[in-house]
Amino acid sequence: LSNKAAVYILSTVVKEIKELNNKGAVVLLSFGGAGATLPNPLPDPNDVYNAFVSFNDYLNKQAGTSRKQLVHGIDWDLENGVNSQKVVEWMASVSFIFKNNNLFVSCAPQSTNFNPTIGTWTSGCWNCYVPLVAAMTGNGTPIDAIMVQWYEPGGSHPAADVTAISNFVNQYYNTSWKVSFPTETLPGYKSTWPGIGSWLSKNKQ
Secondary structure: OOHHHHHHHHHHHHHHHHHHHHOOOOOEEEEEEOOOOOOOOOOOHHHHHHHHHHHHHHHHHHHOOOOOOOOOEEEEEEOOOOOOHHHHHHHHHHHHHHHHOOOEEEEOOEHHHOOOOOOOOOOOOOOOHHHHHHHHHHOOOOOOEEOOEOOOOOOOOHHHHHHHHHHHHHHHHOOOOEEEOOOOOOOOOOOOOOOOEOEEEOOOO
16 A cells, blocks of 8 residues: 555554544454454563553554543453464453453354354364363453354354354353344345344343
8 A cells, every 4th residue: 555545544543443432332453354464473461461551552642532442341252273272261361361351352263163062173263163162261351242253154053053063152151142143134044043143242232
């Protein structure tokens, strides 16, 4: 990108973040996405947090605000490389630091990455978010929201995924969690199947 294009994109992002904050939205910095991989070696969890703080300070400078939390936490969206207990423990360590600093932590796993009926590490990072959520709740700092990507069922039957995942969530979060679905429907499935994503929140809605 040219410097002019980069400045325009940055100013647009800062403007949108300010608008979202004014509306009371939770703004998250997402780690991952399709094709994203983890660095090797994994960075120190404290360095990840310090980089986040620096990023927020930078946004404040660009937005003309002072000491305001413009980005409220992180979202795990890793679909590759989460293939060992070591990586899960690293993700949990990063998450603990954010939670202990009163920041929001969420994750957006594919349904096959959050289904306890599938063997862990069966294929890449299948089921990898189950041990992450278990580690977080076991430490008394549960993840704030889980947004399952139902549009990528990975060959599994959506209804079976919904049952298994719902049972797992209730095991760790009891009945205080609410599962809701948007109006969109899964391509190729009946309209009664879950929509594009689900939102599991600790707050009843």
